[in-house]
Amino acid sequence: MYLTEFQSWIELAEGNFSVKRRIGTRRGGSQRWSQSQDIAQPWLREIVERWVAYRVNTEAADAQHIGQQESHVVEFARWAEARDVTNPEGVTRSLLLDWLAEVNSQTNKHGKKFSGGYRSAKISAVSMMIQYARVEITQRIPSNALYLAGEFPARDIPSPRFLEPRLIDTLRLPRSLDLVVDPAHRTAILIMMQVGVRAGHTCSLPFDCLIDLNRTGSLDKWALNFIDTKSKMNITVPIEPHVATAIKAQQQRALVESAKMGLAVPELLFANSRARSTRQLAPERLNIVLRQWAADLDLRDSAGQLEKITPHRFRHTFATEMLEKGVPIEVVQKLLGHRSLSSTQIYATTTDKRMRAEWENAKFVNVRGEAIEMAEGPAADAEWLLNRMSHAMQPLPNGACGLPIQQSCPHANACLDNCPHFITSVEFLGVHRAQSLEFERTISKAEAAGHFRLVEINKRPNENLKKIINALEDDPGEASDAS
Ligand code: SF4
Structure with a gap:
């Protein structure tokens, strides 16, 4: 009976295409589970x-991850065999610790140590299997053959891979996108x-992924809807x-392609037309x-090297932009399809560091145009937090309110x-100039009409504005930010 049950597990893992499809396998490769x-x-x-x-049938993760x-x-099993582990009793804690040491010492083909995340993934897989x-399966494996929580290799904090504003702005220009010849690729x-969807999920978007949010008939509001096969969440x-x-437009093209093949409504938004089948567009193709698009645009980094544009950099950029604009981290987590907030936290941490570096290098002035000195030590931390809170809770069109958040x-x-609570910086210089012109116009009109009280009311803020503008025009960042 045991053997029959065992055979059925293998059969399910190796041969049942529908199971593979259900968990998101892109190709039905027959060697997928044969290692x-x-x-x-x-x-x-x-x-x-x-x-x-067991992992396949409980849909514990997507097929690529299980693979x-x-x-x-x-790899662990072959290594254990080479060490003459001939029975379950031989899978000891000492063996597992030796495997940990082995994994920690392994290097890639360039002689570099593998990342913490990769090493942790290797140890986690073995730990779960044991x-x-x-x-x-068997209680003959010693009960203390396990890894303790602190023994897993620490994951490296990934460095930010978002695209600088000048790069993403260039990529978003319609004339840049027009360089991508294939309209399906352009849409993908x-x-x-625009929304940081992974390449794999973009390629497997269902045909009916679009939701019309226009309930009143007067708005052009839409949402993208799909199942994230990694987190199993509906996004x-x-x-x-x-x-x-x-x-x-892509739906129309998919309908035409589908009709040419004599099929009904397609399942996928991006069918692979070259394959003349319903197979999806390959993420590798994107x-x-x-790569070609970056070369066509001659997109270069600050060192003059050709920029590498990847779908994941779009995802990082999207997350960073959302967080910088003050979208709550729980919302960004949902948009990205992260099951755990800790994954989103990585983006938030790098965003915070980057924004703080910019803040420390920026010049701030008060309402009289006087430079505000940067604090040091714990006071600098407090000032930074207050600055973030002010922007989040009491944003002003022309600066920030430095009033403690608890006060109105x-x-x-x-x-x-x-x-005395008003603080502003060079990013608002354009607003200040426009506002000052408006004050000038109002004052002129009021003077012509003999409304001297109105002239007085408008003069003082305008004088302050002029001081602010003068102070900020001395800022080195003014040339690029003021337009
Ligand atoms: S008047 Fe002063 S306290 Fe009120 S919002 Fe403006 S900066 Fe803040």
Whole structure:
């Protein structure tokens, strides 16, 4: 009976295409689950195969992820065999610690140590498999054969890979996008660039991924809807009207392609027309297109090197932009389809560091145009937090209110009228100039009409504005930011 059950697990893992499709396998490659065949010892092969089958059938992760985990546990099994581990009793804690040391010492083909995340993934896969085997297959594995929580390799904090504003702004220009010849590729790039959808998910978007949010009939409001096969979450991301327009055009193309093949409504938004089948567009293809696009645009970094544009950099850029604009981290988490807030936190941490670096280098002036000295030590931390809170809670069109968040404004609309809490910087210089011109016009009209009280009311804030403008025009960042 045990053997029958075991065979059925393997059958399900190796041969059942519908299971693979259901968890998001892109291709039905027959060798997908065959790596374990190289494990010589039947008891060890059984453990590996049953664990992989269990992962597939419980839809624990997407197929690509399970495939990676399988290669990790097969590597461990072969290593254990080479150390003459001939039975489950030989899987000891000491063996696991030796495997940990082995993984920590491994290097890639360039002689570089693997990342913490990769090493942690290897150890986690083995740890999960051993736990599963002890519970479901054999109790002959010693009960203390496990890894303790602190023993997993620490994950590196990824460095920010977002695209600088000048780069993303260039990419978003319609004339830049027009350089991408294939309209399907163009639409896929637009989706990845505007809402940070992963390449794999973009390629597997369902045909009916568009949701019309126009309930009143007078708005052009849309959202993209799909299942994130990594987190298994249903994702709904608001999109701009021009992205929705591009998706609608792609739906029409997919319908035409589908009709040519004698099929009904297509399942996918991006069918692979070259394959003359319903197979989806390959994410690898998008990477090639992006490389070519960066070359066509001659997009270079500050060192003059050709920029590498990847779908993941679009995702980082999207997350960073959202966080910088003050979108709550829980909302960004949902938009990105992160099951855990800690994944989104990585973006928030790098965003905070970058914004603080910019803030420390910026020049701030008060309502009298006097430079505000940068504090040091803990006071600098407090000032930074206050600055973030002010921007989040009491944003002003021309600066920020430095009033502690717990207090409310005692004099509405009087920021420029000598309020000691008013703070501004060069990013608002354009607003100040426009506002000053407006004051000048009002004062002239009031003088002509003999409304001297009105002249007085407008003069003081305008004088403050002029001082602010003079002070900020001395700022080195003025030339690029003031327009
Ligand atoms: S008047 Fe002063 S306290 Fe009120 S919002 Fe403006 S800066 Fe803040």
